[in-house]
Structures are given as C-alpha cells and as structure tokens.
Amino acid sequence: MAVSLRRKREAPRGRYAPNLGPVLVVAPVALIAAGALGWGIYHYAYDYFAQAAADQKPPKPVNINDVLKATVTALTLIGAVLAGLYAYRKQLLAEGDAHRADASQLADRYTTAAEQLGHDQAAVRLAGVYTLARLADDWEEQRQVCIDVLCAYLRMPYEPDPTAPGHKAGEREVRQTIIRVIRDHLQEPDAATAWCPHDFNFTGAVFDGGNFSTSHFRGATSFRGATFTRGTVIFDQATFSGGTVDFTYATFSGGTVRFVGATFSGGTVRFGGATFSSGTVTFDHATFSSGTVTFDHATLTGGTVTFDHATFSGTVFEWGPLPVPAGA
Known part of the structure; x- marks a missing residue:
C-alpha cells in the first residue's frame, strides 16, 4: 500500500513537473556573469570619461550620470544582440520541426500511394x-x-x-x-x-x-x-x-x-x-x-x-x- 501511494505521488512529478535543476544552476551563473560584465563596462566608461574630463581646461570632475548612461546603453545593446540570437535559434528550431513534420506527412502520403497502386x-x-x-x-x-x-x-x-x-x-x-x-x-x-x-x-x-x-x-x-x-x-x-x-x-x-x-x-x-x-x-x-x-x-x-x-x-x-x- 505504501509503495502504491509513493508511486502515485512520484508519477505526476516525473511526468508533468519540469526539471528545475539546470535553471537553478544557470540563473545564478547568468546573474553573476551579467554583474561582472556590467561592472567591467562601468569601470571602462568611468576611465574614459575621467580621461576626457582631465583633458579639459580647466579639468572638470567626472559626471557619474554620463558613466551610468553609457553602461546601461552598452548592456542594453548586448542584451538586444543576445535576444536576437536567441530568437534566431528558436526560428531555426521551429523551421526544423516544420521540416520534419512535412517530411513525415510526405512519407505518409507515399505509403498511401504505394498501397493504392497495389x-x-x-x-x-x-x-x-x-x-x-x-x-x-x-x-x-x-x-x-x-x-x-x-x-x-x-x-x-x-x-x-x-x-x-x-x-x-x-x-x-x-x-x-x-x-x-x-x-x-x-x-x-x-x-x-x-x-x-x-x-x-x-x-x-x-x-x-x-x-x-x-x-x-x-x-x-x-x-x-x-x-x-x-x-x-x-x-x-x-x-x-x-x-x-x-x-x-x-x-x-x-x-x-x-x-x-x-x-x-x-x-x-x-x-x-x-x-x-x-x-x-x-x-x-x-x-x-x-x-x-x-x-x-x-x-x-x-x-x-x-x-x-x-x-x-x-x-x-x-x-x-x-x-x-x-x-x-
């Protein structure tokens, strides 16, 4: 009885529930990578604006708002490129699925025609x-x-x-x-x-x-x-x-x-x-x-x-x- 109840509890989980293990690993890694990338872009932008401000006469202080805007713009552009690549990959997968479905349908039609000829x-x-x-x-x-x-x-x-x-x-x-x-x-x-x-x-x-x-x-x-x-x-x-x-x-x-x-x-x-x-x-x-x-x-x-x-x-x-x- 205990074994039967355990199977009933495990069956829906294994059959319908998605496996979240990879997501729990990839999500933190992605956040850390995004944070590191943003931090690197911020420091690069800060150095760039600092050099530009120092070259002015008289020298001016670095405008942090400009640095933040440049960092956000760069991250947005990178995100847009990644989103485009992801969408392109999805399109290729969809086209592959459609091609396989068409090939399966054509194969079924071939089988039907062969049966009719006989x-x-x-x-x-x-x-x-x-x-x-x-x-x-x-x-x-x-x-x-x-x-x-x-x-x-x-x-x-x-x-x-x-x-x-x-x-x-x-x-x-x-x-x-x-x-x-x-x-x-x-x-x-x-x-x-x-x-x-x-x-x-x-x-x-x-x-x-x-x-x-x-x-x-x-x-x-x-x-x-x-x-x-x-x-x-x-x-x-x-x-x-x-x-x-x-x-x-x-x-x-x-x-x-x-x-x-x-x-x-x-x-x-x-x-x-x-x-x-x-x-x-x-x-x-x-x-x-x-x-x-x-x-x-x-x-x-x-x-x-x-x-x-x-x-x-x-x-x-x-x-x-x-x-x-x-x-x-």
Missing part, C-alpha cells in the same frame, strides 16, 4: 497514380523515387490481349494514365515541377499504346528489352538530349512506333540487338546530332523501319548486320 481494383490504382504524381510535385527531394515507382509499375508483367489468361480488367487504363502523367510532366523543361532532368527506366516494359509526343527527356531513358505490341506508341516531336536513350534488345512486334520529327542530340541512341517484326517504326523527319546512333545486330523480319527526310549531323551512325526479309 490494390486489386483498377479505380483505386488510378487514384494511386495521381496521388504519387502529386507527391512527386510536392516532394522534390524524393521526386526521382516517385518516378521510379511509376516506371516500376509499367515494368510489371502485363498481358495486353483481353482474351488471354492473366489479363486484368482496367489494367490498360491504369498504364495509359501513367504514360499520360509522365508526358504531362515532360512538356515544360523549365517548370518547377518538370520531370525532364530525371531518369526513366522502362526496361522490359510492355507497351500497347501511349503518347510521349513533344516530351523532353534530358536524363537517361531506358527501353531496354521493352516490347512494343499492338496500338501506337508516339514519340513525335519528342526531344532526347544529354543522356543515353537505350532501346537495346527491344522488340517491335505489331502496332506502330512513331519518332516523327523527334530530336536526338548530345547523347547515345542504342537500338543494338533490337527486333523489328510485323510492325512499323518510323523516324521520318527526325534529327540525329552530336551523338552516336547504333543499330548493330538489329533484326528486321517482316517489319518496316523508315528514315524519310531524317537528318544526321555530327552523328556516327552504326548499322550492323540487318537481314532483309525473304522476298523483299
């Missing part, structure tokens, strides 16, 4: 796409991470044929929405929320349509091993600059992939080992400049690749063995 219902996954895109706009420090998650979704296994086993209802709309969201963020390179400088990894993704036209890709862009089947994938007037554009081992089978008027500059464009079959890939009016374009060991079987009115300037164009279709 939901069974397509409508919820669509909401996750928009949530993650908005988060990328608000969270510049982790924008690349958000982009990577959207690209990773496109890299997940996908069956585009509605009649084939494994096809998921509504999945095509989710994937097309991701492509639209990416394209929308690649239209204005100078915008604060532009994704143009970031990397995009579509390695092994399956595309059965999509519009990347007039987009500006300035980072590394990988379609390595991607499959373009059905529908039309459009890169018309798109700009690929400063990074590597990798279509190595990509498969173009069925559908159409358009690079009409696209610009490839300042980097490397790789189509090495790509397979072109039963579809159309057109680079008409495209511009290749200041870089390298490679099609080494690409395979053309039944498909069509056109470069009508394409422009190559300052570009090394490497075209390896490319079998011609039988009967062509």
Whole structure:
C-alpha cells in the first residue's frame, strides 16, 4: 500500500513537473556573469570619461550620470544582440520541426500511394497514380523515387490481349494514365515541377499504346528489352538530349512506333540487338546530332523501319548486320 501511494505521488512529478535543476544552476551563473560584465563596462566608461574630463581646461570632475548612461546603453545593446540570437535559434528550431513534420506527412502520403497502386481494383490504382504524381510535385527531394515507382509499375508483367489468361480488367487504363502523367510532366523543361532532368527506366516494359509526343527527356531513358505490341506508341516531336536513350534488345512486334520529327542530340541512341517484326517504326523527319546512333545486330523480319527526310549531323551512325526479309 505504501509503495502504491509513493508511486502515485512520484508519477505526476516525473511526468508533468519540469526539471528545475539546470535553471537553478544557470540563473545564478547568468546573474553573476551579467554583474561582472556590467561592472567591467562601468569601470571602462568611468576611465574614459575621467580621461576626457582631465583633458579639459580647466579639468572638470567626472559626471557619474554620463558613466551610468553609457553602461546601461552598452548592456542594453548586448542584451538586444543576445535576444536576437536567441530568437534566431528558436526560428531555426521551429523551421526544423516544420521540416520534419512535412517530411513525415510526405512519407505518409507515399505509403498511401504505394498501397493504392497495389490494390486489386483498377479505380483505386488510378487514384494511386495521381496521388504519387502529386507527391512527386510536392516532394522534390524524393521526386526521382516517385518516378521510379511509376516506371516500376509499367515494368510489371502485363498481358495486353483481353482474351488471354492473366489479363486484368482496367489494367490498360491504369498504364495509359501513367504514360499520360509522365508526358504531362515532360512538356515544360523549365517548370518547377518538370520531370525532364530525371531518369526513366522502362526496361522490359510492355507497351500497347501511349503518347510521349513533344516530351523532353534530358536524363537517361531506358527501353531496354521493352516490347512494343499492338496500338501506337508516339514519340513525335519528342526531344532526347544529354543522356543515353537505350532501346537495346527491344522488340517491335505489331502496332506502330512513331519518332516523327523527334530530336536526338548530345547523347547515345542504342537500338543494338533490337527486333523489328510485323510492325512499323518510323523516324521520318527526325534529327540525329552530336551523338552516336547504333543499330548493330538489329533484326528486321517482316517489319518496316523508315528514315524519310531524317537528318544526321555530327552523328556516327552504326548499322550492323540487318537481314532483309525473304522476298523483299
């Protein structure tokens, strides 16, 4: 019983009462320091005014009121500086707390978006796409991470044929929405929320349509091993600059992939080992400049690749063995 009562008495004290120990130590020390400082300033001011009074002819006595005024003024100025430093420190602490709170909120939003993208219902996954895109706009420090998650979704296994086993209802709309969201963020390179400088990894993704036209890709862009089947994938007037554009081992089978008027500059464009079959890939009016374009060991079987009115300037164009279709 005695132990229980003692705990009840100690609990509020330890839980709610502030620890005044440091204050009881710091306060006397601060008063002593302030008194010593004031005493030193007073003596310095007294000596200064005494010297000034002695230099006058005839010499005059020291005016104690002037000494006291100078001492109080100096102490007030020092106090104002210290108060300013204390206020600045409080502001930094408040900003740090606000930043941590924002980071925690953004992390919660990321968790929510990730959960939505993994939901069974397509409508919820669509909401996750928009949530993650908005988060990328608000969270510049982790924008690349958000982009990577959207690209990773496109890299997940996908069956585009509605009649084939494994096809998921509504999945095509989710994937097309991701492509639209990416394209929308690649239209204005100078915008604060532009994704143009970031990397995009579509390695092994399956595309059965999509519009990347007039987009500006300035980072590394990988379609390595991607499959373009059905529908039309459009890169018309798109700009690929400063990074590597990798279509190595990509498969173009069925559908159409358009690079009409696209610009490839300042980097490397790789189509090495790509397979072109039963579809159309057109680079008409495209511009290749200041870089390298490679099609080494690409395979053309039944498909069509056109470069009508394409422009190559300052570009090394490497075209390896490319079998011609039988009967062509």
